[in-house]
Amino acid sequence: MAYDFAPLFRSAIGFDRLAQLVDTAAQNPVGSSYPPYNIEKLSDAQYTLTMAVAGFGPDDIELTVQDNTLIVSGRVSDTTQGSREILYRGIATRAFERRFVLADHVVVEKADLTNGLLRIAVRQIVPEALKPRRIPISSGQAVADDNVPPVEAATDGVAGAIAADATATSQRASCAA
Structure with a gap:
């Protein structure tokens, strides 16, 4: 019997071991109770x-x-x-x-x-x-990550194209009205 775990894998990460356990349990026949x-x-x-x-x-x-x-x-x-006879x-x-x-x-x-x-x-x-750990929340301070550039600085490339497209769309909408 095979199970389809595709719905689980669409919304969960790292549960492939669970699928392996279910497959192993399904393949093992019910053995002796001794x-x-x-x-x-x-x-x-x-x-x-x-x-x-x-x-x-x-x-x-x-x-x-x-x-x-x-x-x-x-x-x-x-x-x-070997030395005993069991009746x-x-x-x-x-x-x-x-x-x-x-x-x-x-x-x-x-x-x-x-x-x-x-x-x-x-x-x-x-x-x-x-183990669960509590993350402190600060107020009024920006959290900076050294590897990710700030959003304001990313005006070139894709972010700039999205901003230009949004401006053009809003201008067309105001001209049409």
Whole structure:
């Protein structure tokens, strides 16, 4: 399924990453629900990803962040399984891989495995340049930019042609009346 983002791109700048995320989500088929997980929002900038990984130890799980994607994969080693005969397997220990797309400026801070629950702390860190800032307004002083010439000085070229055209139009209108 393809989406047309042309209306968005006509009035917004820099949202091409959003289009890429939607395309990626649409292409990924719905996979296995194993292992189950929760995503909790603790504050505006803090999240916790909790995965139920019973039967896995810290050495059996690998966390990787690559290209704004958190990859959680697990594989139980076969050395512990070989010495036992399992009559009924109700606790799944099959290999898995889960991928979570991270927003810009999101970092994985730490991970903890306790009582079969893997908790991954995630935080959004907004750089100073992206934080809102108040711009002071002065009164009676012109704001000058060294790279842009003042409008009054630009009477030649296009600005002069526009001014001459406006004068000629107003003179014709007054003669016609």
